[in-house]
Amino acid sequence: MSHRLTGRSVLMGITIIAGALSPGIAGAAPAAPAPTNLTLTVHQGADTRTAVLHCDPAGGDHPRATAACRELASIGGRLQELSSRRPERLCTMDYRPVTAQARGTWQGRPIKQSxxxxNRCLLRARTGPVFDF
Incomplete structure (x- = not known):
């Protein structure tokens, strides 16, 4: 009995073997990012405001959750990059210090930053929608 292999039968055999060795690779979806759960707080004098922000998908009680998540994603969750921004809008120079804090996780990584x-205008100018609540 002759065992003659044609190019087509060899190709079909390789395809079957490759499929058996790597099940699900072709149809595998990318892994979803770890969850983002942040408690954001803004303190100014006796006034304290708090918002909860979830990303992937955006949610929580933050009024601009989608925009805030997009902003955080653009800097890889590194909040220190927000504070180094130069404001693009004009703010008065009145001195009413404000401190904003984020605690929780960004894509599974712990965060605790201030x-x-x-003043509040400068805070919003530097941090965009993240602390705008």
Missing amino acids: VSAN
Whole structure:
């Protein structure tokens, strides 16, 4: 009996073996990012405001959750990059110090960071929608 292999039968055999060795690779979806759960707090004098922010998907009680998650994603969750931004809008120079704090996790990584500014306008200018609540 002759065992003659044609190019087509060899190709079909390789395809079957490759499929058996790597099940699910072709149809595997990328892993979803670890959850983001942050408690954001803004202190100014006796006034304290708090918002909860979830990302992937955006949610919580933050009024601009989608925009805040997008902003955080653009800096890889490194909040210190927000405080180093130069404001793009004009703010008065009145001195009413404000401190904002984020605690929780960004894509599973623990975060506990603070940002300070001379007034609420400067805070919003530097941090965008993240602390705008």
